[in-house]
Amino acid sequence: MSRVSAETQPQEETEYRVSTLELFFDLVFVFTITQLTRKLADDTSPLGFGQVVIMLFVILWMYFGYVWLTNAVPPNTALRRVLLMAGMGGFLVIALAIPNAFEAAGPAFGIGYLIVNLVHSGLFISAGGPGSAAAMARLAPFNLGSAGLVMIGGFLPSTWRAVAWTAAVVLMIVSPYVNRRHGEFQIRSAHFVERHGLVVIVALGESIIAIGIGAAGLPLNLQLVVAALLGLALVYQMWWCYFGRDQDVRAEHSLLNMTRSERARAALSAFGWAHAPILLGIVVVAVGVKKTIGHATEHLYLSGALALGGGVAIFLAGQVYFRLRLRIGTVKWRVIGTVAALATVPIGLWLAIAQVTALVLVVGALLAVEEKERA
Template identity: 85%
Template sequence: MSAETPAEETTESEYRVSTLELFFDLVFVFTITQLTRTLADDTSPLGFAQAVIMLGVILWMYFGYVWLTNAVPPDTTVRRLLLMVGMGGFLVIALAIPNAFGSAGAAFGIGYLIVNLVHSGLFISAGGPGSAAAMARLAPFNLGSAGLVMVGGFLPPTARAAAWIAAVVLMIVSPYVNRRHGEFRIRPAHFVERHGLVVIIAIGESIIAIGIGAAGLPLSLSLVIAALLGLVLAYQLWWCHFGRNQDVRAEHSLAAMSQADRARAALSAFGWAHAPILLGIVVVCVGLKKTIGHATEHLYLSGALALGGGAAIFLLGQALFRHRMSIGTSTWRVTGAVAALATVPIGLWLAIAQVAALVIVFGALLAVEEKQRA
C-alpha cells in the first residue's frame, strides 16, 4: 500500500476518547496497583524481573487495545459488549498478578488469551480495509504469544518464566518480521490523548502509594513533609510528560507524518518509549511507598534503587520519546537520569533526603529546559 500524504490523511474523521474507553482504563488502574503492590512486596532482583515480564506482557495488549479503539470506535452494542469481555479478561489478569508465578499462573494465562482473542477478532472484523488486513497478518504472532503465556501458566515457575519471556520476545520482533504495520491508520488526536491518559493513571498511582505508605501512621511533621515531597515529585513527573504542551506537539508531529511513518512512530514512540516511561513510574511508586513510613530512617538498597532507578528509567523513556517525535532535545533528560541514579547513596543515609534530592534534580532539569526554550 502506498503512503498517503499527511494532507490527504487529515480529512479522515477525528474523535476524542470515549467514556467507555475511560471505563476500560479503570481496570488498567487496578492492574498498575497490583503490579506496584507485588513489586513492593518483593524488591529482589527476581521480584523486579518478574514484574518487568508481567508489565511487558500486559502493556503489549493494553497498547493493542489503544490501537483497536483508535481504528474501531466503540459506537455499537456489539463492539461495546466485546470491549466489556476484554475488560473482564484484563480484570482476571490483574487479580492474578500477585501470585502469577505461583498458583494463579493459569488464571493469568487464560485471562490474557481472552483479551487477545477479543482484540484480534474485533480488529479484523471492523478495523477497515488497511488496518484489518495489517491485523490479520499480525494476529498469528499475537495469538502465538498469548499461547505461550497461557501454556506457561500451567508450567513450573522456571519454565513459566521462560515461556513468558519467549512471549515478550515474540511481541517485540513481530512488527519487524511482519513489516506491514505501516498499513494501520492512526488518528493522531485520539491516539495521543489515550496514551496521555494511561500516563496520568500511572502517575496517579504515586498518590495512592503515598496514601498506602502513610496508612495507620500518626500524622507527624516528617510524614507530612515526606508526603508533600512525594506529591511534588509526582507533579514533576507530570510536568515532564505534559508540560509546555509536549502532548500537543507530539500530536502535531504525528499528524504531519505520512500514514506509514505515522504507524512506525506510533510503534516506537508510543510503544517502545512508553514502556520504560510507565515502568519507571511504577518503580518510583514502589520507592515512595517504602519511603513514606520510614521518612527519617535509611532505606535499604532496594528502596533507594526504586526511587533513583525508577526516575532514571522514566527519564530515559522520555528522552527516547522526545527524540523519536522530534519535539525537543533529549540531552538533559539523559543527564537527569544519571543524576537521579546518583541520589541512591543519599537514600541509604536518609529516605526523605533522597526524595528531596530527586525533587531538586527534576526541578533543575525542568528549569534548564525552560531556559533553553526562552
C-alpha cells in the same frame, strides 16, 4: 492523486475524542498498575523485579493493542461495546492473578490473557476497515502465538513459566519487524495521543495512592507531612516532564505531519517502546515512595533507594527516546537527569527523606533549565 503521491503525503483521518467507555475500560488498567506495584513492593529482589517487568510488558502489549483497536474501531455499537467489556473482563482476571502469577494463579493469568487476545484480534479484523483489518490479520498469528506461550506457561513450573513468558515477550518485540505491514494501520493522531496521555495520568495516580498507603496508620506529624509533600512534588514533576510545555500537543502535531506509514511506525516506537519504560518507571517510583513515607528519617535498604532513583531514571530514559523519536524537544538535560537520578541512590542509603529531596531538586533543575532554554 496517484497511489505513490498519496502514500508520501500526510494523511488526514476523521478524529474523535476518547469515549467514556474507553475511560471506563482504563479503570481495569488502574487495577493492574496497583497490583504490579503491590507485587514489586512485596518482593524488591532482582527476581521480583524481573517478574514484574515480564508481566508489565505482556500486559502493556495488549493494553496498547486495545488503544490501537479503539483508535481504528470506535466503540459506538452495542456489539462492539459488549466485546470491549469481554476484553475488560479478561484484563480483570489478569489483574487479579498478578500477585501470584508465578505461583498458583499462573493458569488464570494465561487464560485471561488468551481471552483478551481473542477479543482484540476478532474485533480488529472484523471492523478495523480495509487497511487496518488486513494489517491486523497478518499480526494476529504473532499475537495469538505469544498468548499461547503465556497460557501454556501458566501451567508450567515457575522457572519454565518465566522462560515461556520471556519467549512471549521476545515474540511481541520482533513481530512488528517480521510483519512489516504495520504501516497500513490507520492512526488518528489526536485520539491516539490523548489516550496514551490518559494512561500516564492513571499510572501517576498510583504514586499518589502509594503516598496514602505508606502513611496509613501513622501519626500525622510534621515528618509525615513533609515526606508526603515531597513525594507529591516528585510525582508532579514527573507529570510536568510528560505534559509540560504542551508536549502532548507537539507529539500530536508531529504525528499529523507524517505520512500514514511513518505515523504507524512512530506510533509503535514512541508510544509503544518509549511508553513501556515511562510506565515502568512510574510503577517503580510508586514502590520507592511507598517505602519512604513511613521511614523518612531512617535509611533505606538498597532496594528502596534503587526504586526511587532507578524509577526516576527509567522514566526519564523513556522520555528521552519518546522525544528523539518524535523530534519534539531537546534531550540533553533529560539524559543528564537520568544519570543524576541514579546518583541519588547513596543518599537514600543514608537518609530516605534526603534522597526524595535530592530527586525533587534534580528533576526541578532539569525542568528549570529546559524552561530557560525555551524562553
